[in-house]
Amino acid sequence: MPIKQTLETILQTQGVTLQTCTDMQLMQALLEAVQTLQTELPHAQGKKKLYYFSAEFLVGRLLRSNLINLGLLDEVEQLLQSCGRSLAQIEDCEPEPSLGNGGLGRLAACFLDSIASLGLNGDGIGLNYHYGLFRQDLSGGEQRENADPWLMPQNWLIDTHKTFSVPFANGTLTAKLYDLCISSYQNGVCNRLHLFDVESPAPAPANGIDFDKTDIAHCLTSFLYPDDSDEAGRLLRVYQQYFMVSAGAQLILQELEDAGHSLQELDQYVVMHINDTHPSMVIPEMIRLLVEHGVDLERAIYLVQHSCAYTHHTILAEALEKWPVSYLQTVAPQLLPIIRELDKRAKLRCADPAAAIWDENDVIHMAHMDIHFSASVNGVAALHTDILKQSELSVFYKLYPEKFNNKTNGITFRRWLMGCNRPLSDLLCQAIGDGWKTDPNQLEQLLPLAENEDFCARFLAAKSANKHRLADWLKQRQGIEIDPDSIFDIQIKRLHQYKRQQMNALYAIWKYQQIKAGILPPHPVTMIFGAKAAPAYTLAKDTIHLILCLQRLINADPQVSPWLKVVMVENYNVSAAEMLIPACDVSEQISLASKEASGTGNMKFMANGAVTLGTLDGANVEISQLVGKENIYLFGRSSDEVIELYRNNAYHSSDYWQKPSVQQLVDFILSPQLLAIGKPDILARLYKDFIAKDYFMALLDVEDYIAVKERCFADYQDRSAWVKKMIVNTARSGYFSSDRTIREYNEDIWHL
Numbered sequence: 001m002p003i004k005q006t007l008e009t010i011l012q013t014q015g016v017t018l019q020t021c022t023d024m025q026l027m028q029a030l031l032e033a034v035q036t037l038q039t040e041l042p043h044a045q046g047k048k049k050l051y052y053f054s055a056e057f058l059v060g061r062l063l064r065s066n067l068i069n070l071g072l073l074d075e076v077e078q079l080l081q082s083c084g085r086s087l088a089q090i091e092d093c094e095p096e097p098s099l100g101n102g103g104l105g106r107l108a109a110c111f112l113d114s115i116a117s118l119g120l121n122g123d124g125i126g127l128n129y130h131y132g133l134f135r136q137d138l139s140g141g142e143q144r145e146n147a148d149p150w151l152m153p154q155n156w157l158i159d160t161h162k163t164f165s166v167p168f169a170n171g172t173l174t175a176k177l178y179d180l181c182i183s184s185y186q187n188g189v190c191n192r193l194h195l196f197d198v199e200s201p202a203p204a205p206a207n208g209i210d211f212d213k214t215d216i217a218h219c220l221t222s223f224l225y226p227d228d229s230d231e232a233g234r235l236l237r238v239y240q241q242y243f244m245v246s247a248g249a250q251l252i253l254q255e256l257e258d259a260g261h262s263l264q265e266l267d268q269y270v271v272m273h274i275n276d277t278h279p280s281m282v283i284p285e286m287i288r289l290l291v292e293h294g295v296d297l298e299r300a301i302y303l304v305q306h307s308c309a310y311t312h313h314t315i316l317a318e319a320l321e322k323w324p325v326s327y328l329q330t331v332a333p334q335l336l337p338i339i340r341e342l343d344k345r346a347k348l349r350c351a352d353p354a355a356a357i358w359d360e361n362d363v364i365h366m367a368h369m370d371i372h373f374s375a376s377v378n379g380v381a382a383l384h385t386d387i388l389k390q391s392e393l394s395v396f397y398k399l400y401p402e403k404f405n406n407k408t409n410g411i412t413f414r415r416w417l418m419g420c421n422r423p424l425s426d427l428l429c430q431a432i433g434d435g436w437k438t439d440p441n442q443l444e445q446l447l448p449l450a451e452n453e454d455f456c457a458r459f460l461a462a463k464s465a466n467k468h469r470l471a472d473w474l475k476q477r478q479g480i481e482i483d484p485d486s487i488f489d490i491q492i493k494r495l496h497q498y499k500r501q502q503m504n505a506l507y508a509i510w511k512y513q514q515i516k517a518g519i520l521p522p523h524p525v526t527m528i529f530g531a532k533a534a535p536a537y538t539l540a541k542d543t544i545h546l547i548l549c550l551q552r553l554i555n556a557d558p559q560v561s562p563w564l565k566v567v568m569v570e571n572y573n574v575s576a577a578e579m580l581i582p583a584c585d586v587s588e589q590i591s592l593a594s595k596e597a598s599g600t601g602n603m604k605f606m607a608n609g610a611v612t613l614g615t616l617d618g619a620n621v622e623i624s625q626l627v628g629k630e631n632i633y634l635f636g637r638s639s640d641e642v643i644e645l646y647r648n649n650a651y652h653s654s655d656y657w658q659k660p661s662v663q664q665l666v667d668f669i670l671s672p673q674l675l676a677i678g679k680p681d682i683l684a685r686l687y688k689d690f691i692a693k694d695y696f697m698a699l700l701d702v703e704d705y706i707a708v709k710e711r712c713f714a715d716y717q718d719r720s721a722w723v724k725k726m727i728v729n730t731a732r733s734g735y736f737s738s739d740r741t742i743r744e745y746n747e748d749i750w751h752l
């Protein structure tokens with residue numbers, strides 16, 4: 001049935017028509033129509049099945065991406081247009097599922113899209129958080145967190161009516177299974193994202209995100225990453241993790257038996273992918289379940305080790321999960337004898353205490369368990385994998401060199417170019433056909449067009465259209481006016497000191513001081529930030545406060561604001577990214593070298609024709625190799641230099657602060673102008689950190705950063721040279737398709 005008729009039939013039951021219904025009714029009718037189509041599609045087939053375990057799946061709004069993948073986007077857009085409505089307006093009614101927090105969660109979502117689109121037999125396994133990460137409110141000049149309920153009565157989840165019993169120390173909880181359909185692009189299959197939930201979830205807190213963290217039965221799936229600054233919060237994380245992996249492991253065994261296979265053949269038919277350490281307990285849990293089903297322990301360990309693969313996503317020590325034995329004793333003591341056994345075997349393989357699973361302080365190192373008992377360990381960009389092998393995990397690399405491999409991250413071009421950037425996407429199709437949609441490497445055909453004046457003008461026009469769209473959106477959403485002809489310089493990512501938003505803020509201070517001194521920039525600049533800070537991460541929240549203070553000071557200054565504006569986008573999420581990325585001129589990827597495992601925002605910007613300003617960190621290294629030095633702006637110390645500084649304890653930020661040029665930037669944080677706007681105690685804390693600690697070395701790189709940023713902005717003036725850089729960036733971005741990444745996972749790790 002054509003989609004028009006389906007929609008009319010659905011709307012009829014509510015007594016409305018395509019002309020008279022509200023946007024919300026239309027969105028819900030579209031949702032229902034799409035969901036019906038999806039459930040009629042077959043699941044991808046294969047001898048082996050992949051289960052991708054992840055605490056986060058940052059899927060974003062689903063209506064548009066489902067329409068793209070089902071091949072219905074044009075038809076629906078035309079239909080809506082003929083009724084005087086627009087998809088953009090309708091999809092604004094769709095709440096964004098808040099099931100992730102950043103890179104790792106968005107990567108998992110891109111992977112599911114690629115797995116389905118390549119026709120691979122694989123599903124995701126995660127949790128159905130009701131109130132998401134949190135909704136960010138910046139109205140008071142500081143970040144405030146609120147619940148972000150995204151589950152409307154009618155939503156994308158399908159109740160499978162399947163349940164599993166998860167045995168906790170203090171009683172059994174029922175895990176209910178809901179599914180999200182994962183449509184494939186053009187190949188007619190539909191996989192699943194399995195999300196487990198408690199039976200009677202707690203209502204949202206009235207305000208803020210405070211809730212009873214000990215009420216496990218009702219609050220287990222309330223929030224992603226509950227504030228873990230206290231023990232109840234940390235224990236809740238362990239409850240969440242065990243709930244996810246135990247129910248997931250039971251689902252796997254059920255599917256294996258339903259397919260007529262013996263549990264003894266687990267490694268022939270199942271791959272369990274462990275996305276960072278959050279699902280690591282699946283290793284002992286699966287062993288436990290196999291033994292419970294009569295498999296002997298030796299064989300169970302063999303089967304699990306040969307069906308698990310682990311991805312390592314971070315260099316930061318504090319992000320590597322280590323749980324005290326007492327936590328597991330409280331939550332799932334049945335795992336402890338198995339972990340004890342795994343640790344015993346690990347110690348036979350390697351006597352170095354640095355490789356222990358269960359250390360002498362009775363702490364369990366989740367990553368160590370993953371490495372000892374998985375068949376594969378991968379990093380997420382070439383540099384990151386090298387650092388793992390050479391330093392972070394060198395003990396393990398010596399032990400298991402064959403397990404280590406690199407899988408440079410990727411993004412789905414369906415959401416991150418076709419879906420979010422219609423002007424550019426249409427232009428690309430006119431110029432080189434639409435082969436790039438299934439094979440983004442074909443974007444290379446754009447390279448010769450960089451010499452074609454007409455194409456260059458149209459490329460710039462597409463960017464300009466996106467900048468106008470962003471300006472309108474910001475005006476409407478936050479009441480901030482920005483100049484669509486200014487340079488859009490954008491840094492959007494989780495707030496973390498290693499990502500160095502604070503260094504970017506120092507640039508804003510520098511530029512403000514320059515303009516105040518009468519030195520005007522060659523071109524007006526709009527600095528755009530978007531970031532959420534973890535609720536208990538004080539310095540990250542302080543940095544948001546600083547940026548908000550600068551926004552107020554600078555935008556209200558009539559001498560400065562024609563040349564410089566600062567905008568902090570509130571509640572940055574996937575939908576905001578889809579608005580921001582297509583409009584970007586300069587993509588800020590300025591982490592301290594060696595600290596950003598890969599980054600994936602950098603790839604999205606590149607595909608959308610932004611030019612990167614960055615350090616040689618994570619996948620920036622690969623971007624730079626692909627586009628060449630003329631088409632990227634690099635600055636800062638190398639990862640080797642940084643690692644050396646840490647090793648020798650040789651960085652002292654006060655040495656850099658002594659330099660007058662640096663001091664005048666840092667000291668401005670406590671200037672009368674800023675103190676008049678901001679909170680003195682917060683600003684003082686930030687100031688003190690810059691001088692006394694600056695663990696992520698912002699002051700080390702800030703001068704080089706400013707110099708290279710100035711060169712970049714000056715180069716922007718030469719529009720014909722700049723547009724060539726933009727085109728080369730888009731043309732070379734095909735490598736970063738998550739389809740390529742997933743093909744590599746399948747060829748080297750999963751063998752589905």
Ligand code: 26Q
Binds near residue numbers: 105314380600
């Ligand atoms: C750990 C312990 C306690 C509480 C929370 C956590 C925790 C939560 C989330 C640790 C790590 C994360 C998320 C990490 C993450 O998103 N890493 C990013 O992964 C991307 C995909 O590989 C990379 O591109 C980024 O470079 C990396 O930062």
